[in-house]
Amino acid sequence: MKNIILKNIENPNSHRIEEYIKAGGYFALEHAVNEMTPRDIIDDIKKSGLRGRGGAGFSTGMKWQFASLDPKFPKYIVCNADEGEPGTFKDRVILEKNPHQLIEGMVITAYALQSVRGYIYLRAEYPHVEKILNDAIQEAYAKGFLGNDIMSRHFRFNLSVHRGAGAYICGEETALINSLEGRRGDPRVKPPFPVNSGAWSKPTIVNNVETYANIPYIVETSPKAYSFLGTRDAPGTKLFCVSGAVKNPGVFELQLGTPLREIIYDHCGGIRNGRALKGIIPGGLSTSILTPDMIDCPMDFANLARHGSMLGSGAVIVLDDTMCIVKIYERAMRFFEHESCGKCTPCREGTGWMRTILRRIEDGMADMEDLATLEDVAHNVAGKTFCPLGEGAAQVLLSAMKRYRGEFEYHVKYKKCEVTDPSLRWGHMSMDELD
């Protein structure tokens, strides 16, 4: 299959503008500004069926149309490069190896929305990427793909990088906008949605890095060609980033709807050290865990929802039988507690209580009543939080407790972990080496 996003990345200089142009880069932008109206582009993106790659999977074309129909000016184009969902490292590849495809996608978006200003919101955990992006932006200015007279068409668009400072919640679009405006990254109430009232109360498009990287391909081929890829409901390719207990972890560009089995066994070489598969977290830490019998699930929005989970960011974390579910979710809850912004009570208090009880279970200090309390707390968080962070925290715990009930009960009953053999613990490392 043809790679759209990871094309040319074997080239060690793929991040340079000359190499990108040699591989056909910026042709789509030229085609767009010379032969298409902004409306043509929005219609094409809508027809292509492209859905946001950040996790929610909302139709990109619809989002653009909403912003386009709002009469307020100026409009802002923002790229969400905050990639904070644990297990996710797909955008990093685009940012490091193919930054010009992101820039080209953003400039085409700016033309379609008649926007004059854009920002790339980059997470602070990628210090080296800031330089790569700034260099790429400078190259694009020098070639006239950015600036005040793009391609001599009296089209103006300026772009810069805005660095975050380490907050997972800033991946949520309204929190990201607050952070861009120089505030604490608290999420805002919706509506109004950012497409009507986003950055500085102006219509704002916030799209994921991977979403923007898809735009040039759709514009230079056709929406039809794009919708041939993937499934009917979810067209196109997706970057899947696989980590954990597989032989060959990494980023793979595959069609949406590729079965999980094919990803794990064909592309990643199967489970490492000859161990057995125990579970799969299919779309980043805030998506519900799948059991081994669900391995034939096609990786797209609808099929994962059918299994009670989500495509999320396409971050697949593979667990083998040496790994303890209780310990994993205790760590996960510590993450959610730490990253909760504290704005709403169910999330702020609930994540803390869930983590405390999970710690007690992991330490062998819990009784059966604790399991019931834990479930009760989770049920009182789910559906009652301001933004998806707390919701995700409760849902993933509830599904783990349902699907791996025996393991939770074993911990409570025997005050220890089912995975007891220390040589099996966490793969290759043993604590004995410490002494």
Place this chain on the structure above:
Amino acid sequence: METSTSQSTADALDKGGILKNKIKVLKKMYPHTRSVLLPALHAAQQLYGWLSEDAIEQVSRLTGVTTADVKGVVTFYSLFKTKPLGRHVIYLCTNVACLIMGADTLEEYLGKTYGISHGETSADGRFSLVIMECIGACDKAPAMLVNDDCHFNISMDNIQQIMESYR
């Protein structure tokens, strides 16, 4: 009286006006001055190593955002430092993808060897440890940053060697 003292110490911090000029340039990036706050804090942190009361005071005056508001922002984000850290800062990821590949063992090793846990600095001021939430290198787990350098696939076999390269 107190205000003027704190103003003068804050002024003394930015003697050459380096930060002032930096913030002036950064302000041009945004339609509203307020938005310069995050880049301004990054610039101050890079210049002084951490964000002291004086540094916060100074950023507050250069951006026109109240000190209380600046403090609120500083404490929200985990990568703004409100106390001085060691010569080298270890950002160790212990989130799930790194944990299942042994990050907890590395955390224990750093604790035993240098006597540091999250947020602490070793007695000789050489290392500080900051526990991170996913640094996006899950395929090469466990991973950590030391200052701005990425280190991947760390194990008990190579961690000592990595640490030795930072004196």
